Amino acid sequence: MRGMTAGSLGTRHHPQSNTKKASTIMSASRKTAATTAAVNSDGTAAVVDNIEAAKRAPLGVKLSRHFKRYGALWLMSLPAMAFVALFAYVPMYGLRLAFYNFNPSKGLMGGTFAGLKYFNQFFKSGMFTQILTNTLRISLWTLVMGFIAPIILALLINQIGSVKIKSFVQTVTYLPHFISTVVIVTMINIFLAPNTGLLGRLFPNSNLLAEPNLFTPIYWITEVWQHMGWNCIIYLAALSSVDLALYEAAKIDGAGRLQLIRYVDIPTIMPTVGIMLIMNMGNVLNVGFEKVFLMQNSMNLSASEVISTYTYRIGILGNQFSYATAIGLFNTLVNFFFLVLANFISKKASDTSIF
Amino acid sequence: MTSATVQPSLAPKTSAEDIPWNPKVRQTKTVSDWITDIVIWVVLALVVVAVIYPIWFVIIASVSNQTAVNQGQVTIWPKGFNLGGYEKVFSDSRIWLGYWNTIVYSVVGTALNMLVTIPVSFALSRREFKPRRIILFLFTFTMFFSGGLIPNYLLFKQLGLLDNWLVFILPGAVSVWNVIIARSFFESSIPEELHDASQIDGLGYWGYFLKIVIPLSSAIIAVLALYYFVGHWNDFFTGLVYIRDTEKLPLQNVLRSILLANQTGITGAQSSGMDLIQQREFANQIKYGVIIVSTLPLLVLYPFLQKYFNKGVMIGAVKG
Numbered sequence: 302m303r304g305m306t307a308g309s310l311g312t313r314h315h316p317q318s319n320t321k322k323a324s325t326i327m328s329a330s331r332k333t334a335a336t337t338a339a340v341n342s343d344g345t346a347a348v349v350d351n352i353e354a355a356k357r358a359p360l361g362v363k364l365s366r367h368f369k370r371y372g373a374l375w376l377m378s379l380p381a382m383a384f385v386a387l388f389a390y391v392p393m394y395g396l397r398l399a400f401y402n403f404n405p406s407k408g409l410m411g412g413t414f415a416g417l418k419y420f421n422q423f424f425k426s427g428m429f430t431q432i433l434t435n436t437l438r439i440s441l442w443t444l445v446m447g448f449i450a451p452i453i454l455a456l457l458i459n460q461i462g463s464v465k466i467k468s469f470v471q472t473v474t475y476l477p478h479f480i481s482t483v484v485i486v487t488m489i490n491i492f493l494a495p496n497t498g499l500l501g502r503l504f505p506n507s508n509l510l511a512e513p514n515l516f517t518p519i520y521w522i523t524e525v526w527q528h529m530g531w532n533c534i535i536y537l538a539a540l541s542s543v544d545l546a547l548y549e550a551a552k553i554d555g556a557g558r559l560q561l562i563r564y565v566d567i568p569t570i571m572p573t574v575g576i577m578l579i580m581n582m583g584n585v586l587n588v589g590f591e592k593v594f595l596m597q598n599s600m601n602l603s604a605s606e607v608i609s610t611y612t613y614r615i616g617i618l619g620n621q622f623s624y625a626t627a628i629g630l631f632n633t634l635v636n637f638f639f640l641v642l643a644n645f646i647s648k649k650a651s652d653t654s655i656f
Numbered sequence: 657m658t659s660a661t662v663q664p665s666l667a668p669k670t671s672a673e674d675i676p677w678n679p680k681v682r683q684t685k686t687v688s689d690w691i692t693d694i695v696i697w698v699v700l701a702l703v704v705v706a707v708i709y710p711i712w713f714v715i716i717a718s719v720s721n722q723t724a725v726n727q728g729q730v731t732i733w734p735k736g737f738n739l740g741g742y743e744k745v746f747s748d749s750r751i752w753l754g755y756w757n758t759i760v761y762s763v764v765g766t767a768l769n770m771l772v773t774i775p776v777s778f779a780l781s782r783r784e785f786k787p788r789r790i791i792l793f794l795f796t797f798t799m800f801f802s803g804g805l806i807p808n809y810l811l812f813k814q815l816g817l818l819d820n821w822l823v824f825i826l827p828g829a830v831s832v833w834n835v836i837i838a839r840s841f842f843e844s845s846i847p848e849e850l851h852d853a854s855q856i857d858g859l860g861y862w863g864y865f866l867k868i869v870i871p872l873s874s875a876i877i878a879v880l881a882l883y884y885f886v887g888h889w890n891d892f893f894t895g896l897v898y899i900r901d902t903e904k905l906p907l908q909n910v911l912r913s914i915l916l917a918n919q920t921g922i923t924g925a926q927s928s929g930m931d932l933i934q935q936r937e938f939a940n941q942i943k944y945g946v947i948i949v950s951t952l953p954l955l956v957l958y959p960f961l962q963k964y965f966n967k968g969v970m971i972g973a974v975k976g
Contacts, residue, residue, distance in 0.1 A: 373861035374785045377775035384772060384829045385795055392803025392811055409810045454703065460696050472962050473704050476711065479954050481890035483908045484947050487915055488710060491943055497726040499713060526707065558692040583800050591892050595912070609805070616806045617897055629804030640800055 399627035412623070419627035428611065436607040440588045442521040444581050450529045452574065455536035456566055460558070471537075474530025486595040489523055511600035520596065524589075539573045540566060575647050579654070583640030586632050608632045718742070718944035722937035741945030744938075751949065753903065754910030761824040761906055762888035769884040772830045774877065777838030778865050792839075795832045805897070812898060823898045824888065824906065831887075834880050841876040842869065878964045886954070911946055 358366075368375065394409070399419055401412035423429060454474065461467040477485075492499045493509040501509060509515055547565050556564065590609040597605045608628060616625025648654040717725045721736025729735055745751055780788045803811075808827070809818075817823040846869055854864040870877075895909035905913075 371785055371787075371861075373865075374779040374782055377779040377861075377865070378791060380772045381776035381795075381830045381835065382791065384826070385798060385832070388808075388811075388827045388829075389798035389802060390794075392807035393798075393801065395803050395807025395810060398807060398810070408814050409807060457696050457700055457703075461700070470700060470704055474707050475962075476958065477707060479886050479890075479958070480711075480951055481892065481908055483890075483892050483911050483915075484951055487911075487943055487947060488714060491714075491940065492710065497940070499710075499728075502728055526710075529703075530707065557686055558689045594896075595892075612805050613897070617809060622806050622810065626804065626806040629806060633801060633804060637801055 396626060396630050396633075398623050399630045401623060403622040415623065419624045420631065422624060423628050423631065428606070431603070432606050432608055432611050435604060436586055436588055439517050439520055439593070439605075439607060440585055442517055443524050443588070444585065446521050446525050447528060447532070448578065448581055450525045451533035452536055452570070454529055455533035455540060455570070456562055458533065458537060459540045459566060460562070471530065471534075474533070476530070477527040478531035480527070482589070482591040482595060485523060485527060486592060489519065489596065493519070508600075510598065513601045513604035516596070516601045516604040520592065524592070535577065536570050536573060539570045543569050579640065579643045579647055582643035583636055585639045586635050714944055714947050718941070718948045722941050725940070726937060738941075741941035741943075742949070744942050745945040745949055748914070750902075750910050750914065751907075751946075754905060754907040757821075757904060758889060758907040761821065761891075762885055765825045765828070765888045766881055766884045768825055768829050769831070769834075770877065770881055773834055773838060773880060773884075774870075774873075775865070776830070777835050778842055778869060779861075780835065781839045781842035782861075783843075795835060799832050809897065818898055819901050819904065821904055824891065824894055828887070831884070834883060838876055838880060841873065845876075846872055875964055878961070882961055882964070889954070907950055911950055914946060915943060 355363075355366075391409070398409065398412070400415055400417070402415045404412040458467060458470055461470065490510060492501065494501045495508045495510075496502060496505065509519070543565060548561060551561055551565055586608060588607045588609060590613065593605060593607050594610050594613070597610065609632070612625045612628050612632070615621050615628065619625075644654050713730075716732075716734040717730055718741055719737055719739060720730045720734040721738050724730050724735040779785060780792055782788065812818055812823060812827070817826070850868055850872075851864060854868055859867065890908060891906065892908040892912065895905050899905055899909070
C-alpha cells in the first residue's frame with residue numbers, strides 16, 4: 302500500500318492500532334495509581350479498576366467527561382459540520398421531491414405523493430435514450446482517456462534524470478488546469494473556427510464546431526489536454542517512493558529501461574491506480590456541466606445534451622422541479638451503483654478499496 | 657499501510673547517477689535503452705509544446721494585427737503590434753464590475769473556506785478523538801451522494817440566497833476533498849511528539865493548534881488557499897444558476913455574455929457600417945483580450961505558487 306493516495310479514505314481503519322497502544326500504556330499507569338491508593342482495612346490491597354469504573358459511569362458523566370476533554374475539537378469541527386449538514390444533507394432530504402408533486406408554497410417539504418410518476422415520465426420520454434447515450438459516450442471516453450493519459454505521462458516524467466527539466470515539464474503541464482472553463486471553451490471556439498482558426502483553417506470545407514460526431518472527441522481531447530499534467534501528480538508522488546535498491550536489483554538482473562518501468566514503476570503505482578479508478582467510476586454519469594453547457598450549440602445538441610444540462614433546462618429554466626429532481630436522483634443512483642460496484646470488484650481483486 | 661509516511665519532497669532524487677557504482681550493475685546503455693530514451697524525450701517534448709503553444713498563441717494573437725492572425729501569419733511572434741483589443745476590453749464597464757465582484761467573492765470566500773476547513777481538518781486528524789470516524793464518514797458520503805441541482809436551488813431559494821452575493825461564499829464553505837487532504841497532512845507531517853510536548857507544557861488543543869500546528873503548516877495552507885481561490889475565480893455555474901441581477905455577476909459570467917454577444921454579432925444582421933470581415937476581426941480581438949485579462953492574475957501568480965505544488969500537494973495527498 303505504499304504511496305497510496307487519496308488514501309486517507311482507504312486508511313481509515315488503520316490508525317486505531319496506535320491509539321490502542323497509547324491507551325494501554327495509560328491504563329497501566331492509572332492502575333498502579335489506583336492500587337497504591339486503595340488499601341482494605343485488613344491490610345490486603347483492593348484493586349479498584351478505574352478503567353472499568355469509567356466504563357460503567359452513567360452516560361451523562363461519560364458525556365461530560367468526553368466534552369471536557371474534547372470540547373475544543375468539537376468546537377473546531379462544528380462550523381464545518383453545520384455547513385455540511387445544511388448544504389449537503391438538507392438537499393439530500395429534498396430528494397424526496399422526486400416522489401412528490403412540487404408545491405411552490407411548501408418548497409422542499411411539500412406536495413402530494415406522486416410515487417414513481419416522474420421516473421416513468423423520464424424513462425418514457427423521447428429524450429431518455431438520447432441523453433443517456435450522450436452522457437455515457439462523453440463520460441466513458443473522458444474517463445478512459447483521462448485516466449490513462451496521466452499514468453503514461455507520470456511514467457515518462459519519472460524517467461527524466463535532470464531535476465530542473467523534470468520540474469519544468471511539471472510546471473508547464475500543470476498550468477492549463479487552472480484556466481477557467483469559460484476561457485477553455487472560448488479557446489476551443491477560436492481555434493476551431495472555420496477558415497480563420499488555428500485548426501479550423503486546416504479543414505476549409507467543414508465547421509468542426511457544428512458537427513455532432515466531433516463533439517465527444519473535442520470534449521475529451523481538450524479535457525485530457527487540460528488536466529493530464531495535474532492528475533499525474535498523484536502518480537509521481539507514488540513513483541517517488543520507489544526504493545532505489547529495487548532499481549539496482551533489477552539492473553543486476555539485467556533489466557533495461559523498459560523493464561524497469563514494467564517491473565518496478567508500474568507495480569509501484571498499481572494501488573494508486575486502483576483507488577483512482579474507483580473514484581472515477583463513481584462519476585460515470587457525471588459529465589462536467591459547465592463545459593458541456595458552454596460547448597453546446599444548436600447544431601450539435603443531438604450529441605451534446607447530457608443529463609446535467611437536461612436537468613438544468615427542465616428544472617431551472619422550465620420550472621418542472623419534481624421531474625428534474627427525479628432525473629437528478631436517477632443520475633446520482635447510477636453513479637453510486639458504479640462506485641459501489643467498482644469498490645467491490647477492486648476489494649476482491651486487489652484488496653484496494655475506499656470503504 | 658504499516659510503513660511510515662512518505663514525504664516525496666524529502667525523498668532522494670531518483671536519477672540513475674545517484675545510484676552508487678556497482679560492478680555487477682550494467683552501466684552501459686544498450687541499443688534498446690537508447691531508443692527508449694529518444695522516444696521518451698520526443699513524446700515529452702511534444703506534450704510540452706502541445707500544452708504551451710495554445711496558451712502562447714492566445715498571448716501573441718491578443719497583441720497582433722487581427723488580419724495577420726486570421727490569415728495564419730502569426731505563428732511564433734506577434735505581428736503588426738496592436739493593442740486595440742485591450743482598449744475595447746478595458747473601456748467596457750461590465751468587465752470592471754465583474755472583476756471587482758470576482759475579487760470580493762474570491763477573497764471573502766477563500767477566507768471563510770480556510771477558517772472552516774483548517775480547524776476541522778486538525779480536529780479530525782487527532783487519533784484519540786473517537787467521533788472523528790463517523791464525522792469523516794458523513795463528510796465523505798457527501799462526495800458520492802448529493803441532493804443535486806434542484807433541491808439545492810430550492811433550499812437556496814428558501815434561505816434567501818438567490819440573487820444574493822452570499823451564494824458565492826456560504827454553500828461552498830467547506831470542500832470535503834480539501835478537508836481530507838489537510839487532515840492527512842496533519843496526521844502525517846506533524847510529529848506526534850510535538851503534541852506530547854505541548855501537553856506537558858500545559859497547552860490545550862487550541863494552544864497546540866494555534867501556536868504549534870499552524871506555524872508548521874504553511875505549505876498545506878498555501879495549497880488549500882490556492883485551490884479554493886482558483887475555484888472561486890473560475891466559478892461560472894453559481895452565477896449562471898443562482899444570480900439574475902447582472903450587477904452581481906462575477907467575471908466568468910460577464911466574459912461569457914460578452915463573448916456570446918460578439919458571436920451573434922458575427923452571424924446576425926449587420927447594422928453598423930463595418931463589413932463582415934472587419935466585424936469578425938473586431939470580435940476576435942476582444943476575445944483574445946478578454947481571455948488574457950481574466951487569466952492574467954493566475955499567470956502572474958503561477959510562478960510564485962508553483963513551488964508549493966510539489967511540496968504541499970504531495971505531502972497532503974500521499975500516505976504511505
